Amino acid sequence: xxxxxxxxxxxxxxxxxxxxxxxxxxxxxxxxxxxxxxxxxxxxxxxxxxxxxxxxxxxxxxxxxxxxxxxxxxxxxxxxxxxxxxxxxxxxxxxxxxxxxxxxxxxxxxxxxxxxxxxxxxxxxxxxxxxxxxxxxxxxxxxxxxxxxxxxxxxxxxxxxxxxxxxxxxxxxxxxxxxxxxxxxxxxxxxxxxxxxxxxxxxxxxxxxxxxxxxxxxxxxxxxxxxxxxxxxxxxxxxxxxxxxxxxxxxxxxxxxxxxxxxxxxxxxxxxxxxxxx
Amino acid sequence: xxxxxxxxxxxxxxxxxxxxxxxxxxxxxxxxxxxxxxxxxxxxxxxxxxxxxxxxxxxxxxxxxxxxxxxxxxxxxxxxxxxxxxxxxxxxxxxxxxxxxxxxxxxxxxxxxxxxxxxxxxxxxxxxxxxxxxxxxxxxxxxxxxxxxxxxxxxxxxxxxxxxxxxxxxxxxxxxxxxxxxxxxxxxxxxxxxxxxxxxxxxxxxxxxxxxxxxxxxxxxxxxxxxxxxxxxxxxxxxxxxxxxxxxxxxxxxxxxxxxxxxxxxxxxxxxxxxxxxxxxxxxxxxxxxxxxxxxxxxxxxxxxxxxxxxxxxxxxxxxxxxxxxxxxxxxxxxxxxxxxxxxxxxxxxxxxxxxxxxxxxxxxxxxxxxxxxxxxxxxxxxxxxxxxxxxxxxxxxxxxxxxxxxxxxxxxxxxxxxxxxxxxxxxxxxxxxxxxxxxxxxxxxxxxxxxxxxxxxxxxxxxxxxxxxxxxxxxxxxxxxxxxxxxxxxxxxxxxxxxxxxxxxxxxxxxx
Numbered sequence: 001x002x003x004x005x006x007x008x009x010x011x012x013x014x015x016x017x018x019x020x021x022x023x024x025x026x027x028x029x030x031x032x033x034x035x036x037x038x039x040x041x042x043x044x045x046x047x048x049x050x051x052x053x054x055x056x057x058x059x060x061x062x063x064x065x066x067x068x069x070x071x072x073x074x075x076x077x078x079x080x081x082x083x084x085x086x087x088x089x090x091x092x093x094x095x096x097x098x099x100x101x102x103x104x105x106x107x108x109x110x111x112x113x114x115x116x117x118x119x120x121x122x123x124x125x126x127x128x129x130x131x132x133x134x135x136x137x138x139x140x141x142x143x144x145x146x147x148x149x150x151x152x153x154x155x156x157x158x159x160x161x162x163x164x165x166x167x168x169x170x171x172x173x174x175x176x177x178x179x180x181x182x183x184x185x186x187x188x189x190x191x192x193x194x195x196x197x198x199x200x201x202x203x204x205x206x207x208x209x210x211x212x213x214x215x216x217x218x219x220x221x222x223x224x225x226x227x228x229x230x231x232x233x234x235x236x237x238x239x240x241x242x243x244x245x246x247x248x249x250x251x252x253x254x255x256x257x258x259x260x261x262x263x264x265x266x267x268x269x270x271x272x273x274x275x276x277x278x
Numbered sequence: 279x280x281x282x283x284x285x286x287x288x289x290x291x292x293x294x295x296x297x298x299x300x301x302x303x304x305x306x307x308x309x310x311x312x313x314x315x316x317x318x319x320x321x322x323x324x325x326x327x328x329x330x331x332x333x334x335x336x337x338x339x340x341x342x343x344x345x346x347x348x349x350x351x352x353x354x355x356x357x358x359x360x361x362x363x364x365x366x367x368x369x370x371x372x373x374x375x376x377x378x379x380x381x382x383x384x385x386x387x388x389x390x391x392x393x394x395x396x397x398x399x400x401x402x403x404x405x406x407x408x409x410x411x412x413x414x415x416x417x418x419x420x421x422x423x424x425x426x427x428x429x430x431x432x433x434x435x436x437x438x439x440x441x442x443x444x445x446x447x448x449x450x451x452x453x454x455x456x457x458x459x460x461x462x463x464x465x466x467x468x469x470x471x472x473x474x475x476x477x478x479x480x481x482x483x484x485x486x487x488x489x490x491x492x493x494x495x496x497x498x499x500x501x502x503x504x505x506x507x508x509x510x511x512x513x514x515x516x517x518x519x520x521x522x523x524x525x526x527x528x529x530x531x532x533x534x535x536x537x538x539x540x541x542x543x544x545x546x547x548x549x550x551x552x553x554x555x556x557x558x559x560x561x562x563x564x565x566x567x568x569x570x571x572x573x574x575x576x577x578x579x580x581x582x583x584x585x586x587x588x589x590x591x592x593x594x595x596x597x598x599x600x601x602x603x604x605x606x607x608x609x610x611x612x613x614x615x616x617x618x619x620x621x622x623x624x625x626x627x628x629x630x631x632x633x634x635x636x637x638x639x640x641x642x643x644x645x646x647x648x649x650x651x652x653x654x655x656x657x658x659x660x661x662x663x664x665x666x667x668x669x670x671x672x673x674x675x676x677x678x679x680x681x682x683x684x685x686x687x688x689x690x691x692x693x694x695x696x697x698x699x700x701x702x703x704x705x706x707x708x709x710x711x712x713x714x715x716x717x718x719x720x721x722x723x724x725x726x727x728x729x730x731x732x733x734x735x736x737x738x739x740x741x742x743x744x745x746x747x748x749x750x751x752x753x754x755x756x757x758x759x760x761x762x763x764x765x766x767x768x769x770x771x772x773x774x775x776x777x778x779x780x781x782x783x784x785x786x787x788x789x790x791x
Binding site: 056059060061063064065067068072073074075078101103106108109110111145146150151152153154189192193196197223224225255256259260262264267268 | 417
């Protein structure tokens with residue numbers, strides 16, 4: 001006995017129709033409530049409508065990290081104090097950051113039209129101008145800036161003592177060597193961030209090949225499986241880490257060991273000391 | 279002849295049943311006991327353990343794992359959602375987008391695009407399913423029900439007011455006749471809540487508020503319900519984590535513990551009534567939501583059988599609670615923390631007032647992103663290990679009177695962090711093994727399997743399969759982008775797949791056929 005053919009056909013038809021129904025692509029969408037964008041509206045050099053448009057787009061794509069008023073949110077920097085924004089002319093820098101993202105800083109790329117980028121640029125510049133003219137007072141809701149004057153509570157003598165003693169900083173750094181003029185190169189929060197853990201620290205690596213040959217250079221890539229360096233000629237080379245031995249020279253890691261040992265006073269005192277190194 | 283007739287009838291019944299289930303989609307039984315060829319909710323099953331019973335891919339053969347297919351969304355939005363799998367079709371999202379994709383081949387069945395809406399587009403965790411319908415939250419805080427077969431919209435209701443500062447990004451949880459949704463928002467002083475919605479009509483059934491109405495003197499706002507909760511059908515309780523209080527970094531206008539922010543709450547799903555609450559961060563001033571998965575585990579705790587709830591919380595502590603009553607069994611840090619004066623007799627960390635954000639800054643561990651975040655941990659039932667993608671980290675927190683008392687009300691800056699996959703012994707809090715996953719940290723969640731594998735990812739975008747016993751790497755593949763989602767696994771046609779995403783691409787891995 002076999003299955004009746006009509007039964008099989010019915011099943012096949014049913015399956016096919018379910019499949020066909022599932023193939024239908026839908027763009028059938030409801031109307032959504034649109035929000036009034038909260039914008040400073042102070043587009044002195046930009047048309048207010050462009051700034052408004054930028055504010056709405058900024059809120060959708062950027063505000064979670066950079067704050068609704070561009071003064072910083074969860075994880076993203078305060079754009080009103082950003083050097084890149086200050087140096088930007090009509091989106092020549094902001095545009096490429098938006099389109100390419102910043103993979104190193106976990107900022108994703110955004111696929112946006114020229115017009116949308118122009119509106120974002122108008123909004124960000126307007127916010128920066130507003131922040132400057134308001135003397136650091138920020139709008140509601142976003143993260144707030146840290147001014148250099150906020151970071152003047154430490155004692156420079158105690159900081160020097162920590163630098164030379166408990167902190168062990170003098171083991172690697174010198175106020176007349178690498179740190180000479182540090183307070184002229186970095187100020188305020190940027191100096192404190194550099195002090196706690198330098199951005200993009202340059203580490204060296206020496207790779208020993210199976211043949212015994214040693215190759216040294218600047219560490220360019222390292223994960224569990226691959227080690228890469230840039231040699232003295234600027235050429236990138238990499239190896240499977242299981243094929244070679246490598247030795248990292250990353251003195252910056254000493255900073256990490258200090259986090260659990262230093263107090264807030266130590267941080268403030270050290271900051272006061274570094275600010276004397278002009 | 280008689281035998282053949284019986285066989286025929288059985289076959290007819292089986293086919294009829296399979297057609298019936300096809301029409302039913304994710305029914306109550308599927309949600310309660312997901313078959314191995316399904317992943318019908320955000321966490322897979324209701325427990326939040328993300329532990330697969332599948333055993334085809336093993337520590338011995340995982341080195342042969344290869345790509346079955348990849349699906350390109352062609353979007354710059356990163357996939358953060360956990361795809362649902364029902365009747366051989368995967369449903370997953372990025373903000374404003376849902377795809378239905380054949381789980382066998384990876385080809386698109388339909389693609390729904392919601393009109394560009396207001397509200398933060400920070401990410402989307404996925405859809406929920408009940409019978410033949412999907413439930414999708416839009417950035418402008420609407421819940422949309424769609425027909426799973428073709429992605430057409432059935433109804434659309436507003437669940438929060440985007441103009442006040444709410445938005446939504448979570449995957450709803452379906453329990454019985456309830457679609458449970460949570461809300462997001464940190465830039466305004468708003469009340470967080472969980473709302474229960476009728477799956478058929480979209481009508482609100484109940485709402486539980488985590489904090490009093492905005493403007494109540496000396497009371498907190500906040501307690502957003504960012505992430506998907508879990509459910510114990512025997513106790514008939516849903517478990518949900520609530521977010522930080524607002525104003526976020528300045529606690530001066532909200533003295534006291536700020537209930538029920540940064541809490542794990544147990545609610546009755548029929549009424550929305552609070553049964554118990556446990557606050558993991560009293561009077562938080564560091565943005566440490568307690569919305570990480572409340573993982574439900576039944577087992578021995580120091581010799582006694584217990585119904586437990588475990589959370590690796592953003593504030594740096596690992597909590598084990600008795601989930602029948604919310605009483606603490608264990609509170610222990612799983613990385614560097616420096617913001618407490620100790621643990622109180624109820625098992626809650628005691629915040630150190632000297633570590634509240636200050637005008638000249640305070641050095642704090644962990645950082646604002648926390649010791650972990652929305653990415654899912656996994657409970658490996660076989661080895662009794664709670665495995666989490668941890669983020670040891672340090673940061674500086676600032677707040678001054680000029681920053682006001684609205685929204686963020688301060689500033690914080692990450693100083694340093696790294697990623698470590700940690701296997702925590704749930705009875706002691708001791709870290710059995712750890713596996714470094716790179717500077718900055720990884721955004722990948724964790725899946726464990728009965729065969730003894732731990733799937734996750736590293737900070738460089740490598741997918742990893744580790745040996746659950748000791749954390750050693752057994753397999754890896756570079757994905758080419760950041761991993762900010764949690765793996766899932768299913769079996770179709772006798773073949774086990776592991777699904778992981780990175781960037782805007784979904785990858786299905788399997789052993790060669």
